[in-house]
Amino acid sequence: MLHFAHVPSNPANARVQSTSTFDTDAFLAAPLNDTRVVAQVCALLARGGRVHIPELFTSPAAKELSEACRALDWKLVFRGARTNYDFAEKDVSALEVGQKAALLDAINAQATTGFQYLYDSYRISDFAEEGNLAAGPIASFFEALNSEPMLARLRAITGDDRIAYLDAQATRFRPGHFLTAHDDHQPDKHRLYAYVINLTPVWRADYGGLLMFLGEDGHVTEAYTPRWNALNILKVPQPHAVSVVAPFAHGARYSITGWMRSRKP
Numbered sequence: 395m396l397h398f399a400h401v402p403s404n405p406a407n408a409r410v411q412s413t414s415t416f417d418t419d420a421f422l423a424a425p426l427n428d429t430r431v432v433a434q435v436c437a438l439l440a441r442g443g444r445v446h447i448p449e450l451f452t453s454p455a456a457k458e459l460s461e462a463c464r465a466l467d468w469k470l471v472f473r474g475a476r477t478n479y480d481f482a483e484k485d486v487s488a489l490e491v492g493q494k495a496a497l498l499d500a501i502n503a504q505a506t507t508g509f510q511y512l513y514d515s516y517r518i519s520d521f522a523e524e525g526n527l528a529a530g531p532i533a534s535f536f537e538a539l540n541s542e543p544m545l546a547r548l549r550a551i552t553g554d555d556r557i558a559y560l561d562a563q564a565t566r567f568r569p570g571h572f573l574t575a576h577d578d579h580q581p582d583k584h585r586l587y588a589y590v591i592n593l594t595p596v597w598r599a600d601y602g603g604l605l606m607f608l609g610e611d612g613h614v615t616e617a618y619t620p621r622w623n624a625l626n627i628l629k630v631p632q633p634h635a636v637s638v639v640a641p642f643a644h645g646a647r648y649s650i651t652g653w654m655r656s657r658k659p
Contacts, residue, residue: 426450426551436553444607444628446618450591456623460593462531463564463648468514472501480515498570505574513571519561519652523659535650536562548654552627554586556656567603567647572638575608578653579631585653588628592620593648601643608633620647627654 426432426447439445451459469480489497504510518536521527527536538544539560549557578588590605597603597620605618605626617637618626628634630653639647 426547432547432550435551439552439627439629443632444616444626446621447625447627448621448623450623450625453623456593457595458531459535459591459650460595460648462535463516463566463593463650466516466532466564468516468566470512471515472512473504473510475504505572509574509576511573513573514566514568514646516564518563518650519659520563532564552587552654554654556586557654559655559658560589560652561655561659562650562652565647565649565651567636567639569639569641569643571603571647573636575612575633575635577631577633583653584655584657585630586656587654588630588632589652589654590620590626591650592622592624592626593650594620594645595622596644597622597647598644600640601647602637602639603643603647604637606635606637608635620649 426435435445435447450456467482469482470486471478471480473479486494501510501512505512516532518527518532522533522536527533539562545557545560548560549555578585599619603620605620606614607616607628609615618624
């Protein structure tokens with residue numbers, strides 16, 4: 395079982411101390427503690443550039459992390475004409491109906507012809523790097539994610555010894571949220587692989603929010619439903635998108651996502 399190292403709660407701006415008692419074999423569920431399975435996953439990733447790994451954590455551990463995500467202080471994120479925006483929920487709520495409609499129209503207009511995204515975010519690694527990540531399950535998870543035993547396991551899973559750091563953000567996709575096509579390539583970010591940890595207990599493909607992989611002609615060649623407690627890894631660069639979440643979706647699509655990088659910030 396994955397054991398989060400709980401420490402006494404502190405204000406959101408308190409610095410998290412190094413208190414993790416991380417054990418790699420406890421961090422991952424049984425399949426990824428089997429060297430034969432790790433070798434198979436590595437071969438699949440090398441051959442296809444992406445892999446879907448079900449049952450990442452034990453059920454109690456996945457539930458704890460999922461519940462922690464639901465309690466986060468989310469911000470609505472999207473691209474503007476000249477910069478990116480992070481809107482606190484209280485600021486979005488304060489907008490008048492007409493203002494909200496105009497904002498959504500502008501966001502959707504940009505998505506029609508270019509790169510755009512709209513979803514709720516909690517920037518885990520940004521807060522950690524600033525020393526402002528509140529203690530608790532999310533902080534302990536991020537510390538464990540970047541522990542040397544876990545980095546060694548990810549190097550084995552990917553077959554890539556360059557992995558030195560994982561950034562992370564929690565995401566919440568509600569009805570109408572989306573992420574248009576992109577390939578994650580930014581030379582100055584030193585990204586090797588993207589990863590997505592799915593943390594929504596019940597989800598149907600009909601609800602949208604699918605991780606879609608695109609061919610050179612823009613055709614969807616493969617898509618992953620956000621299956622509960624599953625890990626997706628994809629090599630960078632690789633064209634992909636997240637389909638819009640349907641208005642009839644049951645709840646929101648939660649995940650922790652980021653990039654495995656060859657350098658620390």
